[in-house]
Amino acid sequence: xxxxxxxxxxxxxxxxxxxxxxxxxxxxxxxxxxxxxxxxxxxxxxxxxxxxxxxxxxxxxxxxxxxxxxxxxxxxxxxxxxxxxxxxxxxxxxxxxxxxxxxxxxxxxxxxxxxxxxxxxxxxxxxxxxxxxxxxxxxxxxxxxxxxxxxxxxxxxxxxxxxxxxxxxxxxxxxxxxxxxxxxxxxxxxxxxxxxxxxxxxxxxxxxxxxxxxxxxxxxxxxxxxxxxxxxxxxxxxxxxxxxxxxxxxxxxxxxxxxxxxxxxxxxxxxxxxxxxxxxxxxxxxxxxxxxxxxxxxxxxxxxxxxxxxxxxxxxxxxxxxxxxxxxxxxxxxxxxxxxxxxxxxxxxxxxxxxxxxxxxxxxxxxxxxxxxxxxxxxxxxxxxxxxxxxxxxxxxxxxxxxxxxxxxxxxxxxxxxxxxxxxxxxxxxxxxxxxxxxxxxxxxxxxxxxxxxxxxxxxxxxxxxxxxxxxxxxxxxxxxxxxxxxxxxxxxxxxxxxxxxxxxxxxxxxxxxxxxxxxxxxxxxxxxxxxxxxxxxxxxxx
Ligand code: MSP
Numbered sequence: 001x002x003x004x005x006x007x008x009x010x011x012x013x014x015x016x017x018x019x020x021x022x023x024x025x026x027x028x029x030x031x032x033x034x035x036x037x038x039x040x041x042x043x044x045x046x047x048x049x050x051x052x053x054x055x056x057x058x059x060x061x062x063x064x065x066x067x068x069x070x071x072x073x074x075x076x077x078x079x080x081x082x083x084x085x086x087x088x089x090x091x092x093x094x095x096x097x098x099x100x101x102x103x104x105x106x107x108x109x110x111x112x113x114x115x116x117x118x119x120x121x122x123x124x125x126x127x128x129x130x131x132x133x134x135x136x137x138x139x140x141x142x143x144x145x146x147x148x149x150x151x152x153x154x155x156x157x158x159x160x161x162x163x164x165x166x167x168x169x170x171x172x173x174x175x176x177x178x179x180x181x182x183x184x185x186x187x188x189x190x191x192x193x194x195x196x197x198x199x200x201x202x203x204x205x206x207x208x209x210x211x212x213x214x215x216x217x218x219x220x221x222x223x224x225x226x227x228x229x230x231x232x233x234x235x236x237x238x239x240x241x242x243x244x245x246x247x248x249x250x251x252x253x254x255x256x257x258x259x260x261x262x263x264x265x266x267x268x269x270x271x272x273x274x275x276x277x278x279x280x281x282x283x284x285x286x287x288x289x290x291x292x293x294x295x296x297x298x299x300x301x302x303x304x305x306x307x308x309x310x311x312x313x314x315x316x317x318x319x320x321x322x323x324x325x326x327x328x329x330x331x332x333x334x335x336x337x338x339x340x341x342x343x344x345x346x347x348x349x350x351x352x353x354x355x356x357x358x359x360x361x362x363x364x365x366x367x368x369x370x371x372x373x374x375x376x377x378x379x380x381x382x383x384x385x386x387x388x389x390x391x392x393x394x395x396x397x398x399x400x401x402x403x404x405x406x407x408x409x410x411x412x413x414x415x416x417x418x419x420x421x422x423x424x425x426x427x428x429x430x431x432x433x434x435x436x437x438x439x440x441x442x443x444x445x446x447x448x449x450x451x452x453x454x455x456x457x458x459x460x461x462x463x464x465x466x467x468x469x470x471x472x473x474x475x476x477x478x479x480x481x482x483x484x485x486x487x488x489x490x491x492x493x494x495x496x497x498x499x500x501x502x503x504x505x506x507x508x509x510x511x512x513x514x515x516x517x518x519x520x521x522x523x524x525x526x527x528x529x530x531x532x533x534x535x536x537x538x539x540x541x542x543x
């Protein structure tokens with residue numbers, strides 16, 4: 001029977017390196033090439049990691065892991081269809097994902113493959129520990145299995161349909177199911193379900209909360225049932241074998257979830273950092289991460305993740321992207337058209353975690369042209385041009401000569417912006433943070449146009465008022481651009497780097513994004529623009 005929970009020995013050995021944060025993405029199936037949904041998960045996690053780094057000390061190290069999920073029936077079938085061995089298919093497609101990680105210049109620190117020996121050792125070790133603690137038992141198991149989702153589907157969630165004169169069973173997404181009747185090892189989920197329920201109810205780890213509620217509902221709707229964690233080798237050969245039973249393979253989800261432990265160094269007996277601070281997942285894999293994963297951890301006596309960020313899906317014409325429906329968007333093609341930064345911006349700008357969003361290239365182009373090229377980039381180009389700014393300076397004082405309501409509102413907004421963005425970014429609501437930033441940038445654009453610095457500059461030598469106002473427009477414009485650029489770093493890291501360098505801004509931490517124009521600043525404190533030629537920050541994308 002189950003041994004009492006003890007604090008894992010591993011925790012006594014948590015490494016003493018300065019690792020301040022551990023963030024993960026799910027690992028991607030290698031049965032096909034990456035699509036836009038995969039890139040979305042990756043970019044969302046990257047933006048969260050970058051945000052964390054901007055708040056952490058410079059010498060803090062963060063773990064940001066991603067990788068590929070390479071075992072399972074799905075992979076076996078895809079390899080057969082492609083006339084490749086499983087290993088060949090995995091190598092080929094895993095490379096596509098690692099290229100996606102590189103091409104997008106992400107801050108990923110660890111790329112893991114579940115076929116790596118280091119990982120398979122961890123899976124076997126985890127199995128042996130769960131078994132030794134009494135969590136595994138063998139049982140005749142029967143049910144409808146989804147190869148596509150790699151899980152058994154409860155009877156009530158299936159529907160019958162006649163296709164080509166044959167009756168078939170389908171799951172809620174329309175995937176065909178296969179009937180399985182076999183010996184399986186079961187994991188005593190029922191023994192830890194109360195721990196998980198308490199964790200979900202008290203800590204509310206899943207963000208947004210509606211997904212936390214969904215997880216509670218899933219668990220409460222399935223109390224006292226255990227889960228199958230192995231399959232006969234004759235059905236599933238491309239998998240890690242059960243250590244003490246040559247006839248059984250370890251269930252791919254148990255295998256895949258262990259990737260987070262492999263990254264943490266479970267094989268070495270000393271965890272680099274634990275628990276995980278933040279796990280990004282799509283809503284389709286909520287059950288596995290909010291129920292199965294904490295159940296395995298609880299059984300291993302390891303602390304549960306602090307936060308699970310659960311996002312919704314990108315649809316095309318209101319249908320979820322999938323290969324079988326032929327509506328998959330290739331991220332590399334989109335990047336070729338929109339540019340890497342444009343693509344990233346749009347994914348974070350236009351998606352909401354709580355609801356699905358429709359992807360259309362034309363909408364993406366309109367959005368990035370309006371916001372990145374016009375509202376943001378064009379303002380920097382104009383304010384740094386020699387016609388408007390012949391001295392190439394960014395004044396450090398604000399004399400208050402522009403008394404418009406917009407200027408008052410803008411200064412108010414700038415004083416709050418870092419706090420507001422922090423709150424939204426922490427819950428992965430990047431669109432809300434960007435919305436606030438764009439509102440500030442639109443306000444300064446209005447002020448800039450109304451004040452006409454191109455006219456003020458011509459009068460400033462003969463008219464003191466024009467001189468002060470010219471200086472004030474530039475001061476407020478560059479202060480807005482500085483604060484917005486610092487806060488946009490997790491979203492568009494390359495563009496903001498160029499903009500901040502142009503403005504000679506070296507202090508780029510999140511805490512530097514505070515409004516700092518002063519009434520009494522002296523011209524000696526004025527900063528100078530970098531002397532390089534001013535080119536458009538973001539070239540408009542042509543349709
Ligand atoms: N291999 C499992 C995860 C195991 S983690 C221990 C898996 N892989 S996946 O390739 O199917 O999905 C990886 C991620 O991409 C998931 O977070 C999933 O939600 C996300 N997306 C897949 N399609 C998506 C969209 N259409 N839109 C947004 N993200 C989606 O599940």
